[in-house]
Amino acid sequence: MNYFSSNSERGLLLAAGLLLSALANSAADSVSFNRDIRPILSDKCYACHGPDKNARKGKFRLDLEAEAKARRDEHFPIVSGQPAASGLVKRIFATDPDEVMPPPKSNSQLTPREKELLKQWIAEGAKYEAHWAYLPVTRPTVPSVPGAKSKIENPIDHFLLARQQAAGLTPVAEADRRTLIRRLAFDLTGLPPTAAEVGAFVKSKDAKAYEKLVDRLLDSPRYGERMTVNWLDLVRYADSVGYHGDQIISVWPFRDYVINAFNANVPFDRFTREQLAGDLLTNATPATRIASGYNRLGMMSTEGGIQDKEYLAKYAGDRVRNTSTVWLGATLGCAECHDHKFDPYSTKDFYRFAAFFADLKEKGWYKDGFDKGDWGPQLKAPTPEQQARLDAFDKQIARHTAALAAITDEKLAAGRAAWEAKIRAFDKGQKLTGSNAPAVKAESTAGTKLEVVKDGEILASGPLPAHDDYTVTLPARLEHIAGFKLDVIRDDNLPGNNVSRAGTSFYISEVEVTFTPDKKSRLQPVKISGATADFAEEGHPALATIDGNPRTSWGIGFLPGRSHNTTYTFARTLTGSPDAFFTVRIRHSPDHPRQHLGRFRVSLTAVPADVLTAVQLTGEARKEAHEKTIAKFYRTIAPELEALRSQLNLARAERETLTGKIPVSFVSESTAPRVMRVLARGDWMDDSGEIVESGAPHFLKQIVKPARATRLDLADWMTAPDNPLTARVFVNRLWKMYFGTGLSRNLDDLGAQGEWPQQLDLLDWLSDEFMTGWDVKHLARLMVTSAAYRRSADSTPLLEERDPFNRLLTRQSRHRLDAEFIRDNALAISGLLVEQQGGPSVKPVQPAGYWAYLNFPRREYASDAGDSLHRRGLYTHWQRTFLHPSLLAFDAPTREECTVSRPVSDTPLQALVLLNDPSYIEAARAFAEKILRQGGRGFDKRLAFAFETALARPPKAEEAQVLHDLFEKQWRRYQADKTAARQLLTIEDAPAPKNADPELAAWMQVSRAILNLHETITRE
Amino acid sequence: MTLPDFSLNRRAFLGRAATGIGALALGSLLNPRMLGADLPVEEKWPGVVRPLHWPAKAKRVIHLYMAGGPSHLETWDYKPKLKEMHGKPMPDSFTKGQQIAQLQGKELKCFGPQHDFQKFGQSGQEMCALFPHLGKMADDICIIRSMHTDQINHDPAHTLMNTGSGIPGRPSMGSWLLYGLGSSVDNLPGYVVLTSAGKGGQMQPLAARQWSAGFLPGRFQGVRFHSKGDPVLYLGNPPGTTREDQRGVIDAINSLNARHHAATHDPEVLTHISQYEMAFKMQASVPGLMDVSTEPASALELYGAKPGDGTFASNCLLARRLAERGVRFIQLYHRDWDHHGGIKNDIKLKAGEVDQPAAALLADLKQRGMLDDTLVIFGGEFGRTPMGQGDGRDHHIKGFSIWMAGGGIKGGVTYGATDEFGYAAVENPVHVHDFHATLLHLFGIDHKRLIHRFQGRDYRLTDVHGEVVKAILA
CATH class of the missing domain: 2.60.120 (Jelly Rolls)
Known part of the structure; x- marks a missing residue:
């Protein structure tokens, strides 16, 4: 399908090296190994001359300084300071196809500039540096920026301005207040500001109005919901198992744990410990055990005929990929079958990492997953209120049962005799x-x-x-x-x-x-x-x-x-x-x-026939057994017991109903650790590999402990102050949330193939700041209160030319809202949004037949009713193999695997969703009703209200003209065709207003236009 | 409609593009209504492989995907020896240490072919007698009897067959092809998926992952067409909204967006405008495509299709219509081939459902001169065991069959062979990766050079494997 470029595509071009940033160092600058050389060596050379010993050619490696500079036969590949004497230089500049490196057949060819850089680097001494991301974070000094004319709010601005000054660039001015409040509201809460909030902020004379706004938004429960969307992508949270029949499961309490944790600003180190090892904590609570469900969020299978061992291996690999990506920005998953090609991770590191999770109680084949819903350890966690009610019901049930028992058969004798007589008197x-x-x-x-x-x-x-x-x-x-x-x-x-x-x-x-x-x-x-x-x-x-x-x-x-x-x-x-x-x-x-x-x-x-027979028997013929049969039956109909029986039934019905509402979630349960072996080439059938113990990747600081290192040890290791990766990874991702691009562009890979951070000093300063207390809200506040964050997204020709991708942050950026927030935005604008935090996932309207290819069991989507249709997108039922089509269209991931950064595409299918999805049609109607109800009188006032509500700004004259023309035309049309107006206004599950008002129908079409604007779904 | 005035924006945008984005990206950023209106579609939406690595033989694929794991032993691979051995123990030498699915721990006995085979066409290709119609096309078909795969369960096996990996998240072959070649149509998706169920009871589930673009941008994903309701999700206008009303709304949207672009110079806005234009075109072109009432009765008869019945036959006819309109990758899933039991009757049922339409598709394409550059593929995710499972067969990965026709493939050829029991591919084995390499080869693409970087690594459809099967190229 089509076909236009988007942000991600420009990223592709960049990555493909088709474009040189105007900011690239001129040859006169000195070369830095980490910034300039490692990316070349890693990308073009390491595949054959790097860490993977099985792929290594000519027994030569370039990633280790000693080997690269050691004598080989009669020459030295690298002679520091002497390019002319270096074999490497000869080979890369060679013209003979048998001589030149990389070989002409290879996909990796050096550009002339890269060759020059390598030569210059050798000329300057061929200094190797340890990979930046594996060195501990040290807090850099905040640079001073003498003479800076731009506003400075906090150290972030010092770092950025210093670099901008060096590049001779001046940042743009601050955005207007309308833009600022809309930007902040989307970034911090995922919802737009109301027209009233915009008005108040624009008018406010308070010097601290901005900071107060930030505080209010950070304190809003919506903040946790907004943060959770990205976290759920990372940990691949979903409401179905993913493999084969993709059966539905209950793990939503984990999602609610994440929301609560962000809202309560649980320190990130504790957040980490609770998810990886919430079951192992000495003070484990139901909440931390639900958090430990993190280890159970991977895909699972109940497909008949699968081999337990194979799937255990799949699940183990999935966990290594996930945990290493989420916390360490490491592509350790690449080392499952061979040593990593670019980073020092060995295959053994992979299996040692997998061994942290070897104690989890789980199955490869969940044989009873389909038939009985058995997917391994679960926790039922009633809320205190639910527990109190359960206890009360139990007491009631016991009381009623005792009271029923107290009315003995003897006490019922008279009534029973009368009933028997009636039966016997029946006229045959x-x-x-x-x-x-x-x-x-x-x-x-x-x-x-x-x-x-x-x-x-x-x-x-x-x-x-x-x-x-x-x-x-x-x-x-x-x-x-x-x-x-x-x-x-x-x-x-x-x-x-x-x-x-x-x-x-x-x-x-x-x-x-x-x-x-x-x-x-x-x-x-x-x-x-x-x-x-x-x-x-x-x-x-x-x-x-x-x-x-x-x-x-x-x-x-x-x-x-x-x-x-x-x-x-x-x-x-x-x-x-x-x-x-x-x-x-x-x-x-x-x-x-x-x-x-x-x-x-x-x-x-x-x-029952035996009761009737017994009743007919009288006198001698009736034996004790007959009496019992009748008495037992009679108790089910005795009027004397009716009141108690009713009460008991009621209590039981209520108790059972309540039981179904108790949150149930997968949790981690620790058992005797499985033996973990290195699997040769990842082959699960090969039992010959070395047995490994859990442990950190060999080249990083090790966990020193006499006993087996546990998941808790892993969590502690990842959040130790000297772990070089965890804080940088999180800071970099949060930066992307607020600035559009990470300080290092590759959010998922801080290894050799990642991007040398534009401003390592800033990344490190923020990482160090983050680690003092692991305070997520503090970090967020720092970023969004910086002057850099507040800048306009409008550029200048000079900045476009010198820094087209805005890597120096001289301006803010525009980006499309994520799938869930596009939905939330439409619901909020139209007034349909039902804000209720947490609870089981909900099913908004979805086209019939979309689930037709699911089986075990076969199923058809049944949408919810009432409030559930209008909840925020993050509560939408997440069916991995068939994600809700309007979320999927806007690039929401299926969450089969970890998603660090959603691709952003713009397709005709998205246009069809916003134009025609019944959810958006309903939003357009509600928006139209709201405009007529609250927008005052006359087209101009109403349109102004609509724009303030949807875009936080008044319409421009020419915009008003276009929409006025649309409105007029539609009004005339629907006046002439009331049936069409009624059809448009009729929405399933939301009855049409009594009179099919052509004016409302026309406003509905105008509302559709507004909800479809690029600006409406874009955060600026 | 009145075209918004783009002149100013265009200048501003070109200014930016020339300095920042570079001439290469330019072509794909421009709105066809502004600039590229007379360019051929391929020029407007180019792929990353430019120029092609060598001249292409095929321009499009129709993949008849028999989901569930069709038995090769009752379709394309005749094993008289197995018939002889029926009921006797399967020699241990074959099965020892091998991966087995539902027959784990069971006694393994030979299970002879349940239907007769016969020779068809000039070439005398040996095919099961249940496929008389395809038999008539035998001289156009290349049967590969030596396929093998790594994944023994449906879900990962489908994922491997479509994406070259059993791990979810990689792009499907259709997405790779679009990414590499670009689209050749601008009012339909470039990659369309049709599905049909059939009448048996062995409906294995099918995940949308199979036609996903994985880590490639979402616009390369397969778009599933539905036989009920809107053929493409959300295609229909809201009730009470005519095409003219919709045009009016879209004009207003685009007009405001154009003004927004004039103010912001954000190129994404232009992209957005073009997507609305394309959506509007699709709203007209898709119903036209799906309306087979314009087909002569003889065509319906040839395929054995009734308009709108959603059968495999109808989908084959639609596949031809999609191919005619320039859709690059057309995938028809036909489910229900998972014959763990009752294979004798069930395979007959399936053959009855697919034989005539698949043969009709080949004949129809041929008669229109389209078979030469249309690659037709027929096959599933794996085969079935020569050992019986009651009166059926279990999943099997060591050897199975597919066939291909057209698009630069030699006709009337049988390539590769399994051993005399039909257990393992022993002569010229073709792994799924080799199949993918060959597919790309036919499109003028070197599978080792169609790459995309993700998480710091260059990915290919064939990962680090794949050999082109040169012997079957015409």
Whole structure:
């Protein structure tokens, strides 16, 4: 698809070396190994003359100074200060194809400039330097910038200005306040400022207005949500397992842990320890154990026929890749099959790193993942409030059970005798069939087509309203009726999991029964005293269908689709007649739209034959066993017990429902460590490799400990003050969040193939500052309160020419919002946004059939209802193999692997999302309603309101003209065609306003235009 | 529509581009409505391989992807010896120390081919008798009987077949091809995925990862077309919005964006404008593409397709229509080849679903003179064991078959062979990496030189492997 360049593409060109920055050192400057030479050697030479011993050619390596300068046969490759005597120079300048290096066949060719640099470096003494990122951070002195005319807010500005001065560049002025508040709001909270907030900030006379704004935004709970989006990309958080059937799992409490941690400003070293080893801490809490779910976020498989050992190896490799990338900016994953080609990581380092995680209790093949939802250790962590309620229910249940037991069979004797007499008095002359008669009629309230197909089985088809109830009528020709049975029948023609009309489950909130004994009588409601299901999803007990509460329900959940049933007992037995009939009304759960029964049967159940037989026996014939049989049955219908039974049912239904709401999350559980071996060429079937112990990469400082180094030791090692990588990695990534590009462009690789940081001094100063307390908010505040951050994004021809990629930060940058924030922004602008922090992931509207290629179980997406449709993007259900298409279109990663930096593309599919996705159509309608409601009178005022709301600025005259023309045209059109206006304004799950107002429809089209603007989805 | 006045912006932009971005990037940054309107599409959206490493034989791919792991032993690789040995123990020498999927720890017995084979065409290619239609095309087809792969489970095996690695996150071959060659169409995606299910019961899941652009920019990803609802997600206008209304809204958007660009000089804004133009074009071109009612009845009959039925037959017809319109990579997934049990009947069912349409596609392309530069590939992610699993077969990676036709491939040829049991590729083995290398070769690309840097490393579709299978090149 198409086809225009974007930021990332320009990055490509840069990386491909097609472009030389105007800032590159002139040859007159002295050459620095780390800045100038290592990138060349690493990129062009190390693949054959670097750390990987198996790929090394001619037994020669250039990455070690001693070897590069040692005698080889009759010459020296590098002779310090003497390019003419250096073999390397001869070879790179050679013209003979057999002589020249790199060989002509190779993909890596040196440019003339690179050759000159290598020569100059040797001429200047061929000084090697240790790789910058592996040297400990030392705090540089803050440079003074005498005579600087630009504003200086904090040390960041000193470092930047010093470099800018050296380059002879002057930064641009500060952005206006409208731009600043919108920039800050997006960067710190991921949401736009309201028009009122913009107004107040613009007008404020307070000298500290900016700093106060920063504080307010950092204190907002939205800050944690914003930070969490990027963290979840890194740790590859998702709501499904990823491999094969991509089954749905519950790990959202981990996501909430991250939000809370950022909001509470948990120091980054503790944040690290809790995720890697929250289970091993001496003061472990449910929260830290949920944090330890980090180790369980990788993909998992339940595919039949996979080998446990192979997948354990896959999971181990995944963990090494993830942890080393997230914390160390290291591509240690490259060393799984061979020594790293560019960095000193050896294959043994890879497996030593993997060994830190060898104690995790896990399986390669989660055999019961699909059938039973068993994916390894989980923690159920009720909130204190939930725990209190559980305890209260337990007490209630115990009390009611005791009270029921206290009413002994003796106390029920009189009532029972009367009931027995009634049974015995039944007139057999009515010639009832004694057997069950199938349903004769089935109706729906909202338009679903129901028909009785065979033996009382009812099939639903036709329209699928979001909410619908079914009513089944069935003759009552049984003699003694005890209750009824509801069979939910699997039908392969039903979508998804084959048990309902949508989604993977059905949810029945209530069943209600009436009885009409004969032609003369009116129908009478029948009380149900018990419900037992053959299976129920946790949190959805059968009793929930008789508790009178529409928000509780019975369902089977995300498991293989099979037929299931519930048996209901009436509170009294009823006697049939040739004309008697029942109606059973099945109410579907309002919280699970469309997940309605597809094929089912309702059939009456008789009083058990053994009870009836026993009742007929009197005098001598009746034995103790008969008494017991009758007494036991009678307790289920005794009116004397009804009140208590109801209370008990209610308590049980509520308790079970609550159980389903208790947060469940994967956690780390430590067990005897598995033996870890180096796998030759990564081959998991090869058991001949050396056994390794956990440990840090060999060339970095080692963990010294008599016992096995644990995950906790790894966390401590990574956050020790002398670890050179962790702080730099985090600082560099946070810098990118606020400035658009990292100080070192490669956020995921601080190794030899990474980029020499534009300003190592600044990176190190910030890293050192960060390590004193690992205070993330402090670091964020430092960055966003710098003068550099506040600059305008507008450039000048001079700056464009001298520093086209703005690596010296003389100006701010523009970048498109991330996928989730594009959605959040539209919801916030339109006023639809529901701000509720945390909880299970939600399912906004998604096109039908998008999940058709998932299986085990088959499933169909069922969107949520109500508030859940309008939550922030980070709460959207993250299905790894089929991520929500409008997030995916805007480059949200599938989170199968770690994503450090999302690619940014601009495609026609994105245009289609913003133009036509029903979520954005709904936002446009809500925005239009808001404009008419709050925007005052007349087009100009209303458009001004719309612009202030969406863009934090008033419209320009020419913009107003364009939109006015659009508005006029659309208004005339919808006045002429009210049907079209009604169609536009009608949105599923959000009823249209009563009168299809052409003005509203026209404003809706104007709103669509505004929501689609490049500026709307861009942070400046 | 009224074209916004770009003159000022264009000057400003060119100024910036000339100084900053460099002439190479220029072509791809410009709006076709401004500058490149008369350029051929290839010039507007160039790939990174310019010029091609050698002249291309193929211009597009139609990949008939039989998902689930079709048995080679009931399709393209006849093994009389296995028939003879039916029911007898599989010789230990083959299976010892080898990776096995669901048959782990089970007794391994030979399971003879369940259907007869016969010779087809002038070339006398040996094919299963269940494929009479394809048999008629035998002289155009090159059967490779010596494929092998590394991944024995569906999910990673698909990922390897599509991306050259079992680890998720790498670009699929279609994405690599678009990245390398650019697009040759500007009102349709360059990489289209169609799917069909079939009537058996062995529906293995299929992940969107299989057509993902991985670490390449998202615009290189495959776009899945749906047979129900909008063929491309969100393609349809909102209710009550005509094409003219939509044009009006997009004009307003682009007009405001153009003004914004004049103020900011941000080239991304121009990109954005062009994407809206292309989206609008797609809104018209995709429904036109999907509407097969313009096809003569004879065409529908040839393929055995009914308009809109979403079958493999319909998808084959759509594939031809996509190919005609210049789509570069067309992938048709047909699921349900995972025959662990009941292989005799189920493979017959599958053959019935694919034989006629696949043959019709070849014949149709040929008759239109398009087979010469269209590479048609037929195959799955792995094969199936010569050992029985009840009355079916387990996953198998040591030897399996695919066929290719057109696009610079020799017809009427059978290449490579498995041993007499059909267990391992023993003669001229072709690994998935070799298959990828050959594919790129046909497009004028040296697989060792189509690279993309990610996380500090140069990646290729073939990773560090791959040999072009020269013997099958026409």
